[in-house]
Amino acid sequence: MSASQPKYTPLSRWLHWVSSLLIFGMLGAGLFMVSLPDGEPQKLIMYRTHGTLGLLLVLATVARAIIRWRSPQPLPAGLASWNQVLYKATHWAIYLVLIALGLAGMGALALNGVTSFGVDPAALNRDFAPFQGHFLFSRLLIVLVLLHLAGVLLYQFTKGDVTSRMGLKLPSKQHEFGIKRLL
Numbered sequence: 001m002s003a004s005q006p007k008y009t010p011l012s013r014w015l016h017w018v019s020s021l022l023i024f025g026m027l028g029a030g031l032f033m034v035s036l037p038d039g040e041p042q043k044l045i046m047y048r049t050h051g052t053l054g055l056l057l058v059l060a061t062v063a064r065a066i067i068r069w070r071s072p073q074p075l076p077a078g079l080a081s082w083n084q085v086l087y088k089a090t091h092w093a094i095y096l097v098l099i100a101l102g103l104a105g106m107g108a109l110a111l112n113g114v115t116s117f118g119v120d121p122a123a124l125n126r127d128f129a130p131f132q133g134h135f136l137f138s139r140l141l142i143v144l145v146l147l148h149l150a151g152v153l154l155y156q157f158t159k160g161d162v163t164s165r166m167g168l169k170l171p172s173k174q175h176e177f178g179i180k181r182l183l
């Protein structure tokens, strides 16, 4: 890929990296908080923070989806047609699953008559579909994020520099990983 490949706008790059931090943080913290025993003060704090950060992530995702819909970014050069479909499907699936995940979380709390500010994990009735939805969407998100990372790294190592489109400088096929210089 040539060095003149179009980069994402500063706003899109900022939203991408803030969302990535939130996604990894929310997944890690979400899995950890459910494993804590009820009555642990840390569990209460984590449940209450989780909902608020999750809502911010949903809003950032809606903004990203609107930006992408209105001004689509050209695809990285040289993708086979099946890969172009996979590329677009993965990105849109991540947006949709993130929004569905957040809505399911809010629905789970709403059906208990609480908001994330007042939730008490020990008192939650989990016999509602949004709880199962939240669980399943969180696992689906993990699969999609791994697929996304695998695609980016595979492209970076075999085709060219795609991470610089997001402002991240990494070794790439384009730079031959310094191998030519070593030989």
Ligand code: HEM
Pocket: 023, 026, 027, 028, 030, 031, 034, 050, 051, 052, 053, 054, 055, 057, 058, 098, 099, 101, 102, 103, 104, 105, 106, 108, 109, 116, 121, 124, 126, 131, 134, 135, 138, 141
């Ligand atoms: C959109 C980003 C979000 C991510 C990545 C995320 C991720 C997670 C994960 C991984 C878990 C652990 C699930 C399990 O193993 O049982 C969890 C639990 C939970 N999440 Fe989220 N979440 C998000 C948004 C939200 C929102 C917006 C709310 C509510 C306002 C929420 C409410 C909850 C609740 C109440 C639990 C605990 C479920 C239980 O105790 O059974 N989440 N979340």
